[in-house]
Amino acid sequence: MSKLLVIKAVFEAYLKAELIRERGAIFALISLSLWLTLFLAPLTFFTRETSSAPLVSGLVFVGILIFVSYTMASWDWGWELRWLLYQGILEYVIASGRDILILYIGIIPVSLIWLASVGVLAYALLTLLMGPPLLTVMNPLILAIGSLLLILVLLSYALILGGTTIAVGTSGPVIEFISWILPIATGGLTPLLNLPEPLRLFALCTPFSYPAELIRYALGLSNTVMDIWLECIVGLTYALLFFIVGLTYFRFQLRKILREGVKSVAIY
Amino acid sequence: MVLRELLRAEMLFVYADIFRRKSILVMYLLYPYILTMFIVLLGSSIGSYQAFKYRLGIDPIPFFLTASYLVMSILAVSDDILWKPIHDRMLGVLPYILITHVRKIAYFAIIPIPRLILVLVLGCFVLPPVYVMFYGIEGFYLTFEVVSLALLSSILFITFSILLVGVLYSLGGESWRVLNIIRPLLMIFLGIYYPRFLMPTMMFLISLILPPSYIIELMYRSLLRIATEYSYVLELLGIAIAISLIYAPLSSKAIATWERKKVREGVEV
Numbered sequence: 001m002s003k004l005l006v007i008k009a010v011f012e013a014y015l016k017a018e019l020i021r022e023r024g025a026i027f028a029l030i031s032l033s034l035w036l037t038l039f040l041a042p043l044t045f046f047t048r049e050t051s052s053a054p055l056v057s058g059l060v061f062v063g064i065l066i067f068v069s070y071t072m073a074s075w076d077w078g079w080e081l082r083w084l085l086y087q088g089i090l091e092y093v094i095a096s097g098r099d100i101l102i103l104y105i106g107i108i109p110v111s112l113i114w115l116a117s118v119g120v121l122a123y124a125l126l127t128l129l130m131g132p133p134l135l136t137v138m139n140p141l142i143l144a145i146g147s148l149l150l151i152l153v154l155l156s157y158a159l160i161l162g163g164t165t166i167a168v169g170t171s172g173p174v175i176e177f178i179s180w181i182l183p184i185a186t187g188g189l190t191p192l193l194n195l196p197e198p199l200r201l202f203a204l205c206t207p208f209s210y211p212a213e214l215i216r217y218a219l220g221l222s223n224t225v226m227d228i229w230l231e232c233i234v235g236l237t238y239a240l241l242f243f244i245v246g247l248t249y250f251r252f253q254l255r256k257i258l259r260e261g262v263k264s265v266a267i268y
Numbered sequence: 269m270v271l272r273e274l275l276r277a278e279m280l281f282v283y284a285d286i287f288r289r290k291s292i293l294v295m296y297l298l299y300p301y302i303l304t305m306f307i308v309l310l311g312s313s314i315g316s317y318q319a320f321k322y323r324l325g326i327d328p329i330p331f332f333l334t335a336s337y338l339v340m341s342i343l344a345v346s347d348d349i350l351w352k353p354i355h356d357r358m359l360g361v362l363p364y365i366l367i368t369h370v371r372k373i374a375y376f377a378i379i380p381i382p383r384l385i386l387v388l389v390l391g392c393f394v395l396p397p398v399y400v401m402f403y404g405i406e407g408f409y410l411t412f413e414v415v416s417l418a419l420l421s422s423i424l425f426i427t428f429s430i431l432l433v434g435v436l437y438s439l440g441g442e443s444w445r446v447l448n449i450i451r452p453l454l455m456i457f458l459g460i461y462y463p464r465f466l467m468p469t470m471m472f473l474i475s476l477i478l479p480p481s482y483i484i485e486l487m488y489r490s491l492l493r494i495a496t497e498y499s500y501v502l503e504l505l506g507i508a509i510a511i512s513l514i515y516a517p518l519s520s521k522a523i524a525t526w527e528r529k530k531v532r533e534g535v536e537v
Contacts, residue, residue: 046315
């Protein structure tokens with residue numbers, strides 16, 4: 001019961017701070033729509049005369065959502081621990097005797113609300129700029145598996161990033177670099193079939209490419225580079241292993257900072 | 269004398285921070301490439317590289333690298349100036365800055381110079397590898413041209429940025445949320461990723477009030493090898509400089525208004 005109260009308190013606090021206070025969500029969505037317009041407008045130069053506008057729009061839509069999911073995992077989940085440390089809140093969380101991960105259970109719904117809002121905004125924007133995105137669920141089961149894998153992989157990534165940022169003192173620009181390069185290099189933005197061979201192999205060696213491929217396949221936007229069920233099995237195994245590694249690493253780093261203290265409290 | 273002191277202090281402040289945190293320096297170098305990769309990969313996945321070349325007559329890689337480098341140069345000016353009062357307030361030093369004898373217009377005009385120099389130096393390292401690969405030895409000349417025009421457009425943006433600080437912060441206080449809307453809006457209207465001569469009329473008309481948009485148009489005309497008469501080049505340069513100069517007294521007044529408002533009402537902490 002008390003755990004539920006903590007989760008509710010965290011959820012309310014983040015919802016108010018991030019989305020409600022000073023009309024944060026509205027300002028952020030306007031800002032995001034402008035950034036998206038800035039980067040989407042030149043994409044129209046790439047379209048072929050013969051290409052289907054809804055298909056193109058659908059691919060961009062999925063690319064945007066996956067990119068925003070990575071950003072969310074980097075900043076809202078991974079970097080958040082460093083931010084809490086900087087503000088002196090993390091010490092209280094540790095001293096309360098509760099598991100730090102309880103914070104995530106409260107934060108994740110806020111992040112998902114934000115992601116859903118971005119989805120609606122991106123859909124509207126793409127409809128205006130390129131035409132309504134083609135979003136037909138061809139295989140609901142694969143879509144569910146892909147979405148689940150995406151959350152699992154991003155959570156694992158956030159645990160590794162969070163563990164590293166509190167233990168080593170990683171700075172903001174490094175996180176920024178990672179959150180840009182990761183979706184680009186691992187097939188988050190582009191179907192693996194369209195990537196150059198070396199980059200495709202690299203992407204397949206990471207757990208990140210599988211959820212994106214499954215989601216695109218389930219929405220009928222692209223084919224996968226391997227058999228779909230094999231992709232599901234490999235993706236699921238990889239995601240579970242990655243999660244175990246992430247959780248173990250995070251617990252190890254947490255024990256380390258409890259023993260040795262943090263390397264750097266400064267955030268910049 | 270005061271200007272020299274200000275410049276020295278700002279340089280020490282900026283360069284000490286950047287050389288202390290080498291990750292920022294690396295990010296400066298990598299950013300134009302990351303943004304280029306982002307757009308080119310996404311673009312290629314939804315269409316084709318060839319379609320881009322057919323439409324604009326240029327390879328997308330040098331085009332977007334130039335555009336991304338321009339983003340860095342323009343943001344060096346606008347971000348430094350627009351964010352400064354917010355950072356100063358957050359750090360608690362804004363009241364001290366307000367009571368100094370330094371003229372605030374001079375203070376704000378000096379702020380972006382150290383970072384601008386850095387971006388220009390970095391331009392000389394970031395652009396040549398790609399330009400030389402695509403254009404051969406001519407790539408060095410193109411680097412010089414792009415870096416010089418980026419410098420000019422950024423300098424011409426200083427007065428407008430100060431005017432924006434004065435007007436925005438006098439009316440609504442120092443709000444980073446509003447700034448997060450203004451920044452991408454400026455990038456769109458400047459025609460950085462989507463040249464302004466291809467923009468819809470309404471957007472084109474708004475872009476006319478931004479001095480760097482003329483220089484950026486000039487840069488794209490050169491990059492896309494659009495035949496441009498010498499008189500039109502001079503016209504674009506002249507209008508950009510004239511508009512920037514017109515903004516100078518206005519920005520001075522706007523900053524003075526903001527300063528008076530702060531002195532009268534106090535600084536929020």
